[in-house]
Amino acid sequence: MSVSSGKTVPFLTQEILSHLGLANKTAAWGTLGTLRTFLSFSVDKDVQRLLRAITGQGVDHRAIVDVLTNRSREQRQLISRAFQERTRQDLLKSLQAALSGNLERIVVALLQPAAQFDAQELRTALKASGSAEDVAMEILATRDPSQLQECLTVYKHYFQVEAEEDIKSETSGILRDLLLALAKGGRESYSGIIDYNLAEQDVQALQQAEGPSTERTWVLIFTQRNPVHLIRVFDQYQQYTGQELEEAVRNRFHGDIQVALLSLASVIRNTxxxxxxxxxxxxxxxxxxxxxxxxxxxxxxxxxxxxxxxxxxxxxxxxxxxxxxxxxxxxxxxxxxxxxxxxxx
Structure with a gap:
């Protein structure tokens, strides 16, 4: 991906995000990630090791993988910055020149800010036939609101178009409406209070929806309510009808919208x-x-x-x-x- 200024891509992205007040947000990965902040982190040692890995006799793949898969994304950004300052070379471009194939793609993804990686994957999916709804669903439905906002902001900057416009042009019908609803990031946040009345109203709305409004009613509830509320709706739906909600989706809908609603239900139940x-x-x-x-x-x-x-x-x-x-x-x-x-x- 080309960028007109002389700045490296990761730091231009950091600059964009800083204007949103998101660049310094603490990572919310706690203890469930396999990759943690490396406690014995020395940016100088990592820069030297990567430099030796790509300038020695033959590329040292093992050293490159060892460094990049044992550092947090924030630490990898620090390594990229330090590499640029010490060598006057772009680490990403240097590694791309030294590597190829799938390993090159992994290294590029590891060195990109998360929002840029998501934006690029979303754009590729929307422009490639056959994978738009699957990848778009994954990214739009599984990222938290701040991650999604970062992704969409970076998307607009690099591709000079809103993600919503690409969704409109590359998808159609009710599937398009569902993806647009997810892209708007309008899902309610969980307040900690269970609204039993709303849950019952939603169950009735799902049951009673008929005709042209059926799909829109289901999409609205699936994309606007918070997951905790929706789990309650799913459970009550089964209690009232004797049928799992997913089975109702299979009976009521067909084609892309059926697949999309089933995927969304799966995300809601257990991401x-x-x-x-x-x-x-x-x-x-x-x-x-x-x-x-x-x-x-x-x-x-x-x-x-x-x-x-x-x-x-x-x-x-x-x-x-x-x-x-x-x-x-x-x-x-x-x-x-x-x-x-x-x-x-």
Whole structure:
């Protein structure tokens, strides 16, 4: 991706986000990420090690992977800045020149701010046939409000168009309405108070919706209510009708909107399980879908990848780490395994 100014891409993004008051926001990954802040962090040592890795006789892939998959995203940004100051070279461009294929893509993603990575993945999906709704759903539905705002701001800056405009032009019908509703970030926040009356009203609205308004009623409730409230709606729907809400979706809807509503229901019920399912599907293809593996492992490595690993093992009876070991080939294997981190017994 080209940028007109002489600044490196990551720091231009940081500059954009700083105007939103989001650049210095503390990461909310707590203890559920596989990748934590490296406590013995020395930016000078890391710069020197990366410099040796790309200027020695032959590129030292192991050293590059070891540094970048053992530092938080914030620490990687500090390394990039220090590398630029000490060598007058752009670390991202230097590594791109030294690497290729999937390992190059992983390294680029690791060195990008999270919002830029999401924006780029969203744009690629919207412009590529066949994957728009799947990837857009994943990014728009699983990011918290501040992450989503950052992504959409960066999207507009780099691509000179609002993400909503691309959604309008690349999707259609009720699926477009659903993705636009998610992109607006209008989902209610959980206040800590359970509104039993609203839950009952929503269940009745879902049951009674008929004709042209059916899809819009379901989309509105699925995209505007907070997940805690929706779980209650899902449970009450089953109590009142004797039918799981997902089964009702299968009976009432068809095609893309059915798939989208089922995906959204899965995100609402259990986001780590939803992402574990996506990883499993990516590993089951004849050739692993590296783009999905990279996107989820990188984007969730500092948030909830431990939870995703637990759901993966629970559902499929085999650890994510072992599954990656068995399926993934090539020079990116060590990087993906490093992000996954460890075996689940």
């Amino acid at each position: 780590p399980l939803y992402l574990a399912d996506k990883l499993h599907q990516a590993l089951q293809e004849t050739k692993p879908n590296y783009r999905i593996l990279m996107r989820i492992l990188i984007s969730q490595s500092e948030t909830d990848l431990l939870s995703i690993r637990a759901e993966f093992k629970k559902k499929f009876g085999k650890s994510l780490y072992s599954s990656l070991q068995d399926a993934v080939k090539g020079d990116c294997r060590s990087a993906l395994l490093a992000l996954c981190r460890a075996e689940d017994i």
